[in-house]
Structure formats: structure tokens, C-alpha cells
Amino acid sequence: MKTPYDILGVPKTASQDEIKKAYRKLAREFHPDRNPGDAAAEERFKEIQGAYDTVGDEEKRKKFDAGANGFQGFGSGGFGPGNFNPADVNLGDFGDLLGGLFGGRRAASQPRQRPQRGADLEVPVKLSFEDALRGIETKVAVEVDATCRTCHGSGAEPGTAPVLCPVCSGRGVLAESQGLFAISQPCPRCRGNGTIIETPCHTCHGTGIERRTRRFTVKIPAGVKTGTRIRLKGKGAPGEAGGPSGDLHVVTEVEPSKRFHRRGKDLVVDVPVTYPEAALGATVEVPTPEGGRVSLKVPAGAHDGKLLRLRGQGAPKLKGGGRDDLLARVKVAVPSKLSKKEREALEELRRASHDDPREELFD
Numbered sequence: 414m415k416t417p418y419d420i421l422g423v424p425k426t427a428s429q430d431e432i433k434k435a436y437r438k439l440a441r442e443f444h445p446d447r448n449p450g451d452a453a454a455e456e457r458f459k460e461i462q463g464a465y466d467t468v469g470d471e472e473k474r475k476k477f478d479a480g481a482n483g484f485q486g487f488g489s490g491g492f493g494p495g496n497f498n499p500a501d502v503n504l505g506d507f508g509d510l511l512g513g514l515f516g517g518r519r520a521a522s523q524p525r526q527r528p529q530r531g532a533d534l535e536v537p538v539k540l541s542f543e544d545a546l547r548g549i550e551t552k553v554a555v556e557v558d559a560t561c562r563t564c565h566g567s568g569a570e571p572g573t574a575p576v577l578c579p580v581c582s583g584r585g586v587l588a589e590s591q592g593l594f595a596i597s598q599p600c601p602r603c604r605g606n607g608t609i610i611e612t613p614c615h616t617c618h619g620t621g622i623e624r625r626t627r628r629f630t631v632k633i634p635a636g637v638k639t640g641t642r643i644r645l646k647g648k649g650a651p652g653e654a655g656g657p658s659g660d661l662h663v664v665t666e667v668e669p670s671k672r673f674h675r676r677g678k679d680l681v682v683d684v685p686v687t688y689p690e691a692a693l694g695a696t697v698e699v700p701t702p703e704g705g706r707v708s709l710k711v712p713a714g715a716h717d718g719k720l721l722r723l724r725g726q727g728a729p730k731l732k733g734g735g736r737d738d739l740l741a742r743v744k745v746a747v748p749s750k751l752s753k754k755e756r757e758a759l760e761e762l763r764r765a766s767h768d769d770p771r772e773e774l775f776d
């Protein structure tokens with residue numbers, strides 16, 4: 414029985430570097446690209462690859478040296494330079510090659526994929542202006558990829574099981590000739606899993622993943638505005654290979670209010686005042702967003718559009734409690750109908766006005 418050292422033509426005491434050198438030299442020599450149609454060279458090439466697989470890596474070599482237990486996967490072939498038909502390689506080959514001593518099998522259950530966190534998902538939620546200020550508990554529905562319930566994620570029809578990939582013999586990687594040397598890349602047949610599914614699950618068609626609508630209850634805090642994101646940890650897409658799930662971000666979309674509108678943190682409300690109120694100053698009542706009233710002192714000479722700040726009367730703060738500010742915007746209302754008395758008073762006012770407000774237009 415030839416040991417991997419025999420195959421590579423190095424002593425058992427060879428350094429990793431020596432093993433690597435010997436392997437490169439032999440692999441080049443017997444590479445199927447260099448020996449087209451030469452079955453013996455191909456066999457030899459497989460043998461060399463298998464040997465290097467076993468002792469080329471320090472960890473694996475230790476295992477091998479410690480006992481035949483570590484000698485698994487030896488002889489796994491199927492690394493294919495383009496013209497090498499992967500279908501020609503099957504597990505039987507290894508049996509022949511190894512005299513039936515080794516199974517050539519690598520545990521199919523061995524996870525090859527690295528655990529990956531699931532994707533974050535986003536779902537919009539529409540809210541009335543009032544609900545956005547009050548806060549509300551609502552439901553969101555989101556389509557997520559979930560583990561298939563028929564096959565429990567294996568992708569194989571119940572009663573069947575994934576089988577060892579015939580292309581890479583369960584290694585999950587292929588060595589492909591790239592000019593001087595072979596580089597490893599994921600096996601295209603099994604996409605690096607080492608196993609393939611012969612009878613795909615009828616529900617998920619072998620993907621192991623099922624599209625499912627999931628509903629979550631989400632607590633929208635008081636004071637959200639359009640674009641506020643609420644994170645539901647772990648409610649996003651499921652992770653892969655045992656990785657954690659992603660998060661679900663609920664993004665609020667607040668319907669406009671007839672009365673109030675947002676200006677950053679502040680809420681703005683238009684407050685109509687009469688000309689005399691604006692000119693002389695007045696105390697008026699202003700609606701608050703939660704439906705109350707608050708009194709506001711309009712200073713004498715307030716021009717149209719002036720913003721008056723009412724501290725702590727606006728929308729609830731998202732963080733830290735309390736409220737932000739309400740801005741009252743002075744709207745000088747022009748009456749469309751006048752009583753006789755009003756008309757007389759206004760005409761008197763016009764006669765009394767001494768400044769021409771348009772003077773500066775012509776400076």
C-alpha cells in the first residue's frame with residue numbers, strides 16, 4: 414500500500430514546503446491538460462492530488478500521521494480541467510484506487526458553508542398623523558425566506574437524503590488548471606456544499622427555502638415622522654448555515670395632517686389673525702397637536718408669515734420624553750366681506766396711513 418509520501422516521492426520527514434514542491438512538480442507532469450487522452454496519467458494525477466490532499470495541509474497531515482482515520486478523502490478526484498468529464502468520476506474510482514481500504518467518503522453532514530447572517534429587510538407602515546403622534550401598536554406583514562417545512566431545509570424530498578457530490582466527491586472544491594498551476598474554487602455542481610440533491614423537495618424545489626408571509630406586531634412609539642425606522646431584531650431573513658437572522662426595519666410613512674406639518678423636529682400650524690390683531694398685538698388661541706388649545710401672545714406689528722415658538726407644545730420627542738416645539742405661523746386674514754362699520758373704519762385707517770409700503774420697491 415502506497416502512502417501519500419510514496420506517491421509524492423518524499424520521505425515521511427519531508428517539510429511542508431518539500432511536499433508542496435514535489436506535488437507541484439508531479440501535478441504539472443501528469444496534468445490532464447498535458448496528457449490529453451492518457452488515462453494512466455489521469456489516474457496518476459488523481460493519485461497525486463489525493464496524496465497532497467492528505468498531507469499537503471499541516472493539520473490534515475498530523476491527522477494522517479496519527480492514524481488512518483485522518484486519511485479520508487484521499488484520492489478524491491473530479492477536479493476538472495475543462496475537457497475532463499466530471500461524470501466519469503464516481504465514488505467507485507476511489508474504491509479501486511485505494512483498494513477498498515478507505516471509504517473515500519467525507520461526512521456529507523459536514524457543513525462546508527460558513528454561517529451567514531440573514532439579510533435585513535424593510536417594510537413600510539402607513540400611519541395617520543394622529544397615530545404617529547400618539548404612538549400605536551400595529552401589524553406588519555413581510556415576505557421572508559423561511560426554512561422549508563416540508564424538507565426542514567435539506568432541500569431533499571422527505572424520505573430521501575442529499576448524496577455526495579459526484580463532481581468533487583464531497584470536497585466542495587475543485588482544483589482548476591490556470592496556466593502554471595491549479596487553483597481551488599468552489600465546485601459548480603454542488604456549489605461548495607459537497608452534497609447534491611437527487612430528488613428535490615416538491616415544496617421548495619430543492620432550495621430548502623420557502624417564501625412565507627410572516628406577521629409581526631410592532632409598537633410604533635409616539636412622535637415618529639415619515640422615514641422613522643423601527644428595528645425588530647432578528648425578524649429579518651433567516652441566516653444560512655446556522656447564522657443568525659437579519660433584522661426587520663419598519664419604516665413609517667405618516668399621512669399629512671390638514672392642520673399641522675413637520676419642519677424637522679417642530680410642528681408648524683397656521684394661525685389666522687386679523688389686521689388689527691397683527692398690527693396692535695393680541696392674545697389668541699392656538700390648537701395643539703393632541704387636540705387641546707394653548708394661548709399665544711401675538712406681538713404688535715407681527716407681519717404675515719412670522720413664526721412664533723410655543724416651547725414644548727409640539728410632537729412628542731422620540732427619545733427622552735417631553736415634547737418638541739410648536740411653531741405658530743401668523744397668517745394675516747383679509748376679510749372678503751365687510752360690514753358697513755368695518756368699511757368705514759378701514760377707510761378712515763387708509764386716510765390715516767402715512768407710510769407708503771411700496772416706497773422701497775422703487776428705491
Ligand SMILES: [Zn+2]
Nearest residue numbers: 561564614617
Ligand atoms: Zn423543501
Ligand SMILES: [Zn+2]
Nearest residue numbers: 578581600603
Ligand atoms: Zn461538488
